[in-house]
Ligand SMILES: Nc1ncnc2c1ncn2[C@@H]1O[C@H](COP(=O)(O)OP(=O)(O)O)[C@@H](O)[C@H]1O
């Protein structure tokens with residue numbers, strides 16, 4: 001446990017290194033703050049013993065100047081210190097958040113299918129925010145209060161080491177409860193961040209699926225789900241508050257023992273003439289000033305434990321291995337002709353692993369089951385292969401493997417003879433255009449949504465793609481045309497319109513390999529025929545994988561694969577399969593009779 005915390009500190013320090021100058025300035029300013037406090041305690045003695053003594057009138061006019069001067073020193077130093085340390089903290093957090101997001105984006109589809117996106121959002125926003133609030137703002141307090149404390153301690157021993165010893169019996173006793181409290185707080189902050197993650201998840205689901213909520217009228221259910229989790233969060237935080245609130249009173253109580261001892265012993269020593277009244281007063285002032293920083297240090301420890309709790313979660317996410325990384329020797333795939341080969345491919349969706357540990361509430365449950373068995377396929381450049389079969393047969397999985405969302409367990413997939421797991425992912429994706437069955441449009445303009453396929457595409461290119469996808473008409477009718485902002489889930493468009501936009505996006509991509517997963521399922525028969533024509537134009541000269549329920553759209557494929565439970569059940573051209581009177585024939589019959 002202790003070693004873990006140490007590792008976390010070290011990593012945080014490594015992030016701070018870039019902002020060392022700011023931190024050093026803040027530290028120097030801390031010296032000013034500490035020095036002015038110590039000076040106040042020290043000056044009490046000459047004030048009592050000399051200024052208030054006979055002949056001290058000459059010094060009185062200096063007193064206000066000293067008071068104001070010290071206040072200026074303290075105020076100025078404090079400002080400099082706070083500004084530099086807080087900005088340094090923010091900069092560290094900014095880097096940390098950027099790194100965390102960048103790392104998260106590199107994780108595979110497998111990871112994303114196992115972890116709820118709301119909890120990921122929460123790690124990047126809330127965990128880092130907790131870390132920031134704690135670490136950045138409080139780290140400097142340690143330095144400042146620590147320096148003040150050291151200065152005052154030195155002064156105490158300098159004034160009267162016997163009295164100082166009495167005062168210090170308290171210190172070690174105060175440390176024990178402080179560390180205990182700190183550990184508790186760390187634990188509850190980690191737990192409370194899990195709750196925050198769950199809260200974010202619930203919100204994201206409710207807003208993302210608001211149509212389902214509204215359709216089923218389950219607002220009350222969603223409200224309760226949220227309230228329960230919100231209360232769980234409160235309970236965690238309340239525990240934290242309990243420990244946090246106890247820390248100052250405990251230190252104060254322990255301090256009173258020290259104060260009582262010092263007063264009793266000190267007054268005796270004054271009466272016996274060992275020390276002057278001024279020295280005792282200076283001593284008591286210093287001691288009084290010392291317990292302030294001590295209390296704050298204990299509090300600061302609490303806050304720092306919160307930061308460590310949050311940092312542990314942040315770093316554990318940052319340490320999630322990138323399961324689908326480019327090989328060190330990976331080369332760019334380059335422009336391909338589109339010769340796609342699957343060789344003895346076995347595949348199953350993994351459930352266990354890092355993501356499951358990371359997920360605050362993992363949705364695992366598919367462990368070990370193969371969904372693709374000894375899959376073999378050879379698609380010549382520019383030809384079309386159609387995948388048909390019942391839902392769950394594994395059609396989308398074939399496309400997902402080719403897009404390298406996942407790696408096969410056995411066997412390999414090659415494009416133009418190159419193993420796709422040996423080329424850079426970026427270069428592979430550049431050769432692929434996907435129209436997925438789940439259409440996602442960004443909360444952005446239509447133009448930018450289409451341009452997502454080619455970020456530097458001109459308006460003319462965008463319009464051309466839209467025309468080919470038969471989407472130009474309805475966009476022209478919109479008041480702002482290409483610049484119309486569509487909702488984050490494209491709610492202001494019909495299903496068919498959304499599908500046409502996603503087809504336009506694939507057209508703009510102009511890739512050698514085209515993957516169409518139920519690309520026309522949301523279109524009515526009439527527009528499907530038109531879009532089908534557009535797609536056929538597009539497919540010419542490109543290697544195409546097409547998944548469609550309507551057999552009319554797959555009839556013209558060069559090869560049709562009938563899939564069943566992750567295996568190719570029948571294969572051939574439409575004519576061959578139809579003549580074979582097998583599964584394909586049956587499918588055909590039911591569709592046209594039904
Ligand atoms: N992300 C996933 N995690 C775990 N199992 C999955 C995942 N996606 C699909 N499956 C499972 O893999 C099998 C094949 O699914 P899929 O390829 O989507 O079928 P199809 O596209 O033919 O309907 C199904 O049994 C499905 O439950």
Ligand SMILES: [Mg+2]
Pocket residue numbers: 395396397437517
């Ligand atoms: Mg599918």
